[in-house]
Amino acid sequence: MPRWNTVAIVGVGLLGGSIGLGLRQRGLAKQVVGIGRRRATLDSARRLGAITTSTTLLDRGVHDADVVVVCTPVDQIADHVKAAAACCPQGCLLTDVGSTKGRIVSQLDGGLPAGTCFIGSHPLAGSEKRGVAAADGDLLAGRVVVLTPIRGTEPKARRAATTFWQSLGARVVEMSPAEHDAALAFTSHLPHAVAVALALAVPAADLALAAGGLRDTTRIAAGDAEIWTQILLDNRENVAATLEQFDASLADLREALATADRRQLKRILTQAKRKRDALGS
Amino acid sequence: MPRWNTVAIVGVGLLGGSIGLGLRQRGLAKQVVGIGRRRATLDSARRLGAITTSTTLLDRGVHDADVVVVCTPVDQIADHVKAAAACCPQGCLLTDVGSTKGRIVSQLDGGLPAGTCFIGSHPLAGSEKRGVAAADGDLLAGRVVVLTPIRGTEPKARRAATTFWQSLGARVVEMSPAEHDAALAFTSHLPHAVAVALALAVPAADLALAAGGLRDTTRIAAGDAEIWTQILLDNRENVAATLEQFDASLADLREALATADRRQLKRILTQAKRKRDALGS
Numbered sequence: 001m002p003r004w005n006t007v008a009i010v011g012v013g014l015l016g017g018s019i020g021l022g023l024r025q026r027g028l029a030k031q032v033v034g035i036g037r038r039r040a041t042l043d044s045a046r047r048l049g050a051i052t053t054s055t056t057l058l059d060r061g062v063h064d065a066d067v068v069v070v071c072t073p074v075d076q077i078a079d080h081v082k083a084a085a086a087c088c089p090q091g092c093l094l095t096d097v098g099s100t101k102g103r104i105v106s107q108l109d110g111g112l113p114a115g116t117c118f119i120g121s122h123p124l125a126g127s128e129k130r131g132v133a134a135a136d137g138d139l140l141a142g143r144v145v146v147l148t149p150i151r152g153t154e155p156k157a158r159r160a161a162t163t164f165w166q167s168l169g170a171r172v173v174e175m176s177p178a179e180h181d182a183a184l185a186f187t188s189h190l191p192h193a194v195a196v197a198l199a200l201a202v203p204a205a206d207l208a209l210a211a212g213g214l215r216d217t218t219r220i221a222a223g224d225a226e227i228w229t230q231i232l233l234d235n236r237e238n239v240a241a242t243l244e245q246f247d248a249s250l251a252d253l254r255e256a257l258a259t260a261d262r263r264q265l266k267r268i269l270t271q272a273k274r275k276r277d278a279l280g281s
Numbered sequence: 282m283p284r285w286n287t288v289a290i291v292g293v294g295l296l297g298g299s300i301g302l303g304l305r306q307r308g309l310a311k312q313v314v315g316i317g318r319r320r321a322t323l324d325s326a327r328r329l330g331a332i333t334t335s336t337t338l339l340d341r342g343v344h345d346a347d348v349v350v351v352c353t354p355v356d357q358i359a360d361h362v363k364a365a366a367a368c369c370p371q372g373c374l375l376t377d378v379g380s381t382k383g384r385i386v387s388q389l390d391g392g393l394p395a396g397t398c399f400i401g402s403h404p405l406a407g408s409e410k411r412g413v414a415a416a417d418g419d420l421l422a423g424r425v426v427v428l429t430p431i432r433g434t435e436p437k438a439r440r441a442a443t444t445f446w447q448s449l450g451a452r453v454v455e456m457s458p459a460e461h462d463a464a465l466a467f468t469s470h471l472p473h474a475v476a477v478a479l480a481l482a483v484p485a486a487d488l489a490l491a492a493g494g495l496r497d498t499t500r501i502a503a504g505d506a507e508i509w510t511q512i513l514l515d516n517r518e519n520v521a522a523t524l525e526q527f528d529a530s531l532a533d534l535r536e537a538l539a540t541a542d543r544r545q546l547k548r549i550l551t552q553a554k555r556k557r558d559a560l561g562s
Contacts, residue, residue: 124490124491124492125492125493126492126493126494127493143492144489144490144492146490173489173490183487183490184490186482186483186484186487187483187487187488187490187491187492187494187495188490188492188494188495190479190482190483191479191494191495191497191498191499192494193531193534193538194475194479194498194531195494195498195553195557196530196534196549196550196553197527197530197531197534197553198471198472198475198527198530199553199556199557199560200530200533200549200552200553200556201467201471201523201526201527201529201530202467202468202471202556203467204556204559206464206467206468207468207556207559207560208425208454209405209425209427209454209464209465209468209469210405210468210560211405211406211407211424211425211468211469212406212407212408212501213407213468213469213472213473213476213500213501214468214469214472214560215560215561215562216472216497216498216500216501217472217475217476217497217498217500217501218472218553218557218560219494219497219498219557219562220493220494220497220498221550221553221554221556221557222554222557222558223550223554224554225547225550225551225554226547228550229543229546229547229550232538232546233538233541233543233546236538236539236541239538240535240538240539242482243531243535245482246478246479246482248482249477249478249479249481249482250474250475250478250524252478252481253474253477253478254521254524257474257513257514257517257520257521258517258521260514260517262510262514265510265513265514266506266507266510268477268481269477269502269506269509269510269513270506271481272476272477272478272480272481272499272502273502273503273504273505273506275480275481275483275485275488275502276409276476276480276499276500276502276503277503278485278488279480279488279491279495279496279499280496281496281500
């Protein structure tokens with residue numbers, strides 16, 4: 001028997017589509033309502049089995065939902081959560097998948113009807129791909145989802161969100177929105193900024209001589225420009241701090257190169273290798 | 282019928298082993314002689330089918346060779362080519378797989394017996410893996426091999442090396458050693474330096490929150506520290522120049538972030554995406 005009668009997904013792209021597909025493939029939701037602006041996107045999501053019904057009207061889409069997951073770009077999430085909170089049933093779990101949490105969660109703190117069951121989520125399952133065509137029902141299997149409860153978060157929101165993400169195979173961890181944004185600046189936003197700068201630095205004429213190293217290192221620079229503009233701006237103070245740290249690491253390496261200090265250069269490369277090996281493949 | 286009677290491979294690691302395996306799997310060489318310092322490595326290369334016989338003595342190993350490929354770390358290549366040139370038959374093709382070419386090729390220019398058939402090669406098929414256990418007979422299929430002829434290069438060395446690499450499925454391009462080193466500084470050595478600095482910048486405590494972006498961006502930092510120390514030092518002037526270019530790209534991004542200039546940030550991310558999309562997956 002399905003665990004949820006109706007799950008509504010606002011924004012059926014790669015992540016929203018993957019959540020819907022995962023729910024359906026695991027028999028977890030009787031109905032998955034896709035809510036979006038473009039009929040064509042909703043139609044292909046339905047053909048792919050990521051959603052069972054669809055609407056372009058958010059208020060109608062969330063009307064019978066047990067769970068609403070907002071998967072729109074970070075600039076729109078707070079507005080969409082507010083709109084959903086005004087129309088969804090009492091007790092419905094509201095959450096999102098935004099890559100930044102501080103501003104979104106604070107905008108919603110006090111901005112939702114009393115008793116609204118909201119908690120911020122961030123599934124660490126990004127990709128340079130986008131769109132529902134790339135959806136994968138196992139995208140969250142084995143991945144981490146960060147929940148960012150605050151003082152006012154309803155305990156049942158924590159429990160319900162934990163159950164929801166675990167049912168899709170994810171591992172749930174909790175931290176404050178500020179801790180999340182500081183950590184993700186290092187593990188996601190800094191790598192993105194570096195990949196972008198690297199892609200731009202390489203002369204176009206030399207791209208024919210690219211091997212796996214350049215491909216790997218710049219892969220995320222192929223991510224959607226609008227989505228990443230929003231993320232980097234939303235977390236720009238933390239990102240600036242991580243860039244300072246990156247500069248310091250790079251300065252050590254440059255110094256060793258400039259002075260042809262073989263021992264020091266090897267020490268730096270050995271430390272980096274040890275850290276990268278710890279990360280796994 | 283095999284194209285070569287005997288191919289000798291000096292240094293049977295990932296690349297040397299992959300060349301041997303490719304020759305054997307395609308029936309291109311009757312004998313592949315593995316030459317190395319460690320018996321254990323040579324024994325496992327033989328078990329894996331990457332070589333047919335082995336020796337720890339370079340002079341004995343190259344004695345009957347039609348082709349000698351030197352696959353040792355860049356600091357040792359010139360010495361190994363010289364040693365092989367002194368013992369191999371007249372007309373034998375000598376080449377190497379070093380990731381840097383300027384110093385190696387100039388050290389050998391004038392330093393080899395008259396009529397020696399040497400040309401520098403660089404197969405663009407690196408990996409963060411190492412060792413013969415990771416060898417793959419198709420490693421070079423579809424990859425680029427750069428040949429770096431100079432004024433004194435025998436025409437038959439160019440032809441023989443082109444045939445050799447093409448027979449393993451590679452696409453051969455030619456450029457001067459200086460052009461090679463300047464281009465590879467951008468497409469290989471700069472990405473390595475950046476991946477190392479990024480791996481070191483991320484706090485160890487945050488690694489649990491790493492997703493695909495950080496994994497991709499830092500993957501090559503897991504490469505062998507000694508091998509990469511040699512490569513980066515060998516090409517340090519070019520690498521320093523590419524770091525300047527990288528700084529300039531990163532400075533544009535930082536400026537857009539610092540001033541919260543959404544249009545400019547999106548323009549930068551869009552340019553980077555376009556360039557990365559051109560590179561393919």
